Amino acid sequence: MSLHASLRFLTKYKVLICNVRYASQAMPQLSSEKYNVKRKDFAKVQNSDVNHFKSLLSEDRVLTEDGDVLPFNIDWIKNCRGQSKVVLKPKSTAEISAVLKYCNDRKLAVCPQGGNTGLVGGSVPVFDEVVINLMLMNKIINLDCISGSLVCEAGCILETLENHVKEHGLIMPLDLGSKGSCHIGGNVSTNAGGQRLVKYGNLHGSVLGLEAVKANGIIVDCLKTLKKDNTGYHLKHLFIGSEGTLGVVTKVAIHCPVLPKAINVAYFGVNTFDEVLQVFKRAKSSLGEIVSAFEMMDNYSIKTVIKNMNLTNPLPDYPFYVLLETHGSDIEHDTEKLTRFLSKEIDEGQVLNGIIASETAKIQAIWNLRENIPAAGLRDAGYLFTSDISLPAANYYQIVPMLRERLSSKVKSVYGFGHLGDGNIHINVALSEFNEEMLSLIENIMYEEVAKLNGSISAEHGVGFYKPKYIHYSQDDSALQVMRELKQLMDPNGILNPYKVLPETKN
Ligand SMILES: Cc1cc2nc3c(=O)[nH]c(=O)nc-3n(C[C@H](O)[C@H](O)[C@H](O)COP(=O)(O)OP(=O)(O)OC[C@H]3O[C@@H](n4cnc5c(N)ncnc54)[C@H](O)[C@@H]3O)c2cc1C
Known part of the structure; x- marks a missing residue:
């Protein structure tokens, strides 16, 4: 399936979900x-x-x-x-x-x-x-093809920007499964991560500048395109990831790297998570700078996407799957390097079996397996609890068997997938129906364990409405106090996105 076909499919799927839910009593x-x-x-x-x-x-x-x-x-x-x-x-x-x-x-x-x-x-x-x-604030203002700086309004859709910069030999530094709908302003406001973070870094690095409006209507102009600018406080960082609670982002200047001439994807099966980690370590050392994504999917994730999204798994049934993508400048050299790496891993028994794709359609067909997991999970769960946490590599997958053991028959399934390359795992817990007590039980168990394993309760999706009461698992009281002071300074009446991000103070 081509990239566009897949996005059309995702859009169609969303409409389908809306219809089903609205038409039934399940609004x-x-x-x-x-x-x-x-x-x-x-x-x-x-x-x-x-x-x-x-x-x-x-x-x-x-x-x-x-x-x-x-x-x-x-x-x-x-x-x-x-x-x-x-x-x-x-x-x-x-x-x-x-x-x-x-x-x-x-x-x-x-x-x-x-x-x-x-x-x-x-x-x-x-x-x-x-x-x-902000959907109508969708103008592309300027693209400097030499420096790679793109300036645009906040309501530009990520995929539109991707298509635009591609025509000029550049690439957006982030890529999300939601790129057909999400806005660059939303990406900045959530500090979105995505698949390419392992190569291109996060938005605190890529965003060169921005314009935002404070709660009182004052426009803050930090719309610089310089890579180096150490003059005073770096205010752009206040708006990156603050989820609409400190201001409305209206324009963004972002650095777009050069479009890689060579893209390859390897997709392979592995027997244990420890072996996945070993393969990851060797991939970094053997493939170095060309690794652009290292995604892990457990067996249940792949089974769910195959069953619910009518996709085909090119590999047999394995406990773990890895999608390893490379971005480089020489297709022959990169393909040869990746093939040598994968063959060696298979010969030495760390990888059970695998394939490599270099053509766009085949690459996208593999990415579809990974990108459709969130949507697939919604299809057969009465209620799907999804979480996005980050953990040190060594503890990355421990949380899944632990949750399965502690939640056992109370839930339909627990599975994990995510951006192993940057320590970010998504956990899906499928329930027959929404149940507040159950939700609270899952969250408490999960976030307590995340804290014990030195992780973060939100890797890339943010805190939003769901996680303020758990933020203390990841942020010290001293840091929370400064956040409250900032909120008070930027938005004294608290009108911007209330009930989100910061927990209520106990009086
Ligand atoms: C299929 C799918 C795959 C996804 N994959 C990823 C992924 O890989 N990585 C990832 O990080 N996220 C992912 N997401 C989550 C989501 O797409 C991102 O968080 C994205 O950045 C949100 O952008 P948006 O424009 O949709 O923002 P919205 O959902 O509209 O808003 C998100 C937050 O940002 C605030 N906000 C939005 N625009 C502005 C603005 N201009 N100024 C101030 N505040 C604003 C909102 O108030 C809200 O708090 C995925 C979502 C889906 C559905």
């Missing part, structure tokens, strides 16, 4: 009821507010009809549902500034939203927050 329960949250003391949107928004934007960019607003209230995984009555679609930074200034003065809470592909419930309102969706 997601209101987040506030499901998670027992108390509304904070914000003002409520009045007709006069709606009229004012219409005067700031235009009538057609202020949505108030229930049917129009509903999709913006429900998250990608169909687990959260907010109660917003108004969705705004600004077209410029000036419009966002005017909207935020007004909301701040009126103490109306807002929820900044990009492509709404976030997986921690951060992208949709909890109560009646005004949704500010």
Whole structure:
């Protein structure tokens, strides 16, 4: 399946999920009821507010009809549902500034939203927050092909940017399964990781500069394209990964590396996780700088994707699978290097069997197995608990058998897959139906163990709405206190994405 076909498929799949869920009685329960949250003391949107928004934007960019607003209230995984009555679609930074200034003065809470592909419930309102969706802020402003700096508006879709820079011999430094829908502003706001992080690093490095609007409407212009700029505090980092709680990102300058001339993918089976680790270690030493992704999928992950997404596994049944991708500059040299590596691993018995793909369609067919695991998991679970944690390599997979043992017959299945190359594992726990007690049990067990294993409760998806009460497992009180001080400084009325990221303080 080609890249485009696969994305069309994913989009079709999302529509299918929507239809099934909306048509049945299974429209997601209101987040506030499901998670027992108390509304904070914000003002409520009045007709006069709606009229004012219409005067700031235009009538057609202020949505108030229930049917129009509903999709913006429900998250990608169909687990959260907010109660917003108004969705705004600004077209410029000036419009966002005017909207935020007004909301701040009126103490109306807002929820900044990009492509709404976030997986921690951060992208949709909890109560009646005004949704500010950036989909119409989608202009590419400039691409400097020599330095590789791309400047664009925050609502540009990642895949659109990828296609654009590709025409100029460049590549986006990040790649996500959601690239057909997610926005670069959403990527920056979540500090998205993805498959290529092992080669191109994270967004704190790739983002050269940005423009953001504070809660009070003040525009913060840090839209630099310089690689080196040590003048004062590096404010861009405040907005990278702060999940819409410190400001709305409106423009992004990002460094795009040179498009690799040679891309290869090896896909192979391994018997034990210890052997996966050994192969990883040797891959880094033998293939060095060309390794761009090292993804691990356990047997259950692959079985789920084969069964639910109508895909074919080119290999027999093995306990673990690895997808190893290389990005380099010489196809013959890279293919030969990768073939030599894989053959040696097979000969020495560490790898059971494997294949190498160099053609785009074949590469994508292998990536489809990995990228469709999140969607596949949703298909046969009444409720799918998904988590994104990071662990030191040696402890990486321990959590899966541990959860299977502790949760045993209470759940349908537990499986793990993820970016082993950067220590990030995604854990899926499938339940027959949503059950608050069960959810709390799973989370408590998982995050306690993550802390014991020196990991982080969020590797790349963020904290969002789901994880504030567990953030203490990964952040010291002293760090949390500084975060609260920053929030107070940037957004004294707390209007930006409330109920997300920082836990409530106990009075
Ligand atoms: C199939 C699939 C695969 C995925 N794979 C990965 C992966 O490999 N790695 C990864 O890191 N994530 C992954 N994700 C999660 C998600 O795609 C990323 O978190 C992405 O960066 C979210 O971008 P978005 O535009 O959809 O943001 P949204 O989901 O709309 O928002 C996410 C958060 O950012 C805030 N936000 C959005 N835009 C702005 C803005 N302009 N200014 C301020 N705040 C804003 C929102 O308030 C929210 O808190 C995946 C999701 C799916 C569905």
